[in-house]
Amino acid sequence: MTREIPRTLQILWGEAPRPGGRGLNRERIVAAAIEIADADGLAALSMARLAERLGSAPMSLYRHVANKDELLAFMLDAAPGSPPELPRGWRPGLEAWARALRDVYYAHPWILQVSDGRPPLDPGQLAWLDRGLAALDGTPLSQRDRFEVVTAVLYFVRGEAQIGAILMRGGSMEDYAGLIAHFVRPERLPALAAASDAGIFRPSADAAESSFAYGLARVLDGVSVLLAGD
Structure with a gap:
């Protein structure tokens, strides 16, 4: 039985043809999407905002990216970059x-x-x-x-x-440490209270x-x- 390979993987592994055209391409789209997600979080990423960032019509993106799920798959592939050369041992x-x-x-x-x-x-x-x-x-x-x-x-x-x-990010750890110190009491959670008192959450x-x-x-x-x- 032959397993059907998803379109996204076919594209990533070079087993599917790339759309033609000048200017806009998958690499530019993915790089811009990564910039948005890095700066403002994943919730801020939309096809409309991405098109605005690239100065193109939203429908132009769909010649290169089928939908947002495919875009996220392309981002996962590209964002880590090449793995590092490792020392011996x-x-x-x-x-x-x-x-x-x-x-x-x-x-x-x-x-x-x-x-x-x-x-x-x-x-x-x-x-x-x-x-x-x-x-x-x-x-x-x-x-x-x-x-x-x-x-x-x-x-x-x-x-x-x-x-x-x-x-x-954004001081969330400070908020967490403050809430832990407020709610955790030795009579209820003695080990965690001792850890909090020692400052491990600061x-x-x-x-x-x-x-x-x-x-x-x-x-x-x-x-x-x-x-x-x-």
């Missing part, structure tokens, strides 16, 4: 990969909303997955274990970015970096234990 390589991925989420926090944890199929995101797996070349881990390790690092980075790239660039570095190190420590058992 599985641990420095995975750490560099994780930090570069974190930078992508911080620069484009809307990615976390659009991707929604779905496995990627576009060439842009798969290139990042491939580079993460390549960091484990030369280790005795099976292909399955390598995939699970990279997935674990990915989940950690995504989870951290949900807080760092979204809550901390936003700061140093605290965010320290927390990320600590968590990533513990994840990679677990990989070291896995490797030591092989």
Whole structure:
């Protein structure tokens, strides 16, 4: 049975013809859409506003992008850019990969909303997955274990970015810390109250970096234990 490949993937992988015409093209449309989403959030992105940004009629966009869902798929493919070259060694390589991925989420926090944890199929995101797996070349881990390790690092980075790239934008983390301090009392939530009193919810660039570095190190420590058992 032949599986039907969605039109969007055919376009992204170069298996479908590109529309002709001068001036407006898919790359310009996607780049402008990313600029809007980065600056004002995903809710601010509409085909009408995008057409206005590009100085074209809304219907002109549909020659290159079928609908907003397809536009979002194109944005997911383009926004991360090319994955970084990684240093030698599985641990420095995975750490560099994780930090570069974190930078992508911080620069484009809307990615976390659009991707929604779905496995990627576009060439842009798969290139990042491939580079993460390549960091484990030369280790005795099976292909399955390598995939699970990279997935674990990915989940950690995504989870951290949900807080760092979204809550901390516009002072939201300060609001969160204030509400935690107001509502959390030792007699009801003693462990959380102690953490709040210690100031762990107070936003700061140093605290965010320290927390990320600590968590990533513990994840990679677990990989070291896995490797030591092989």
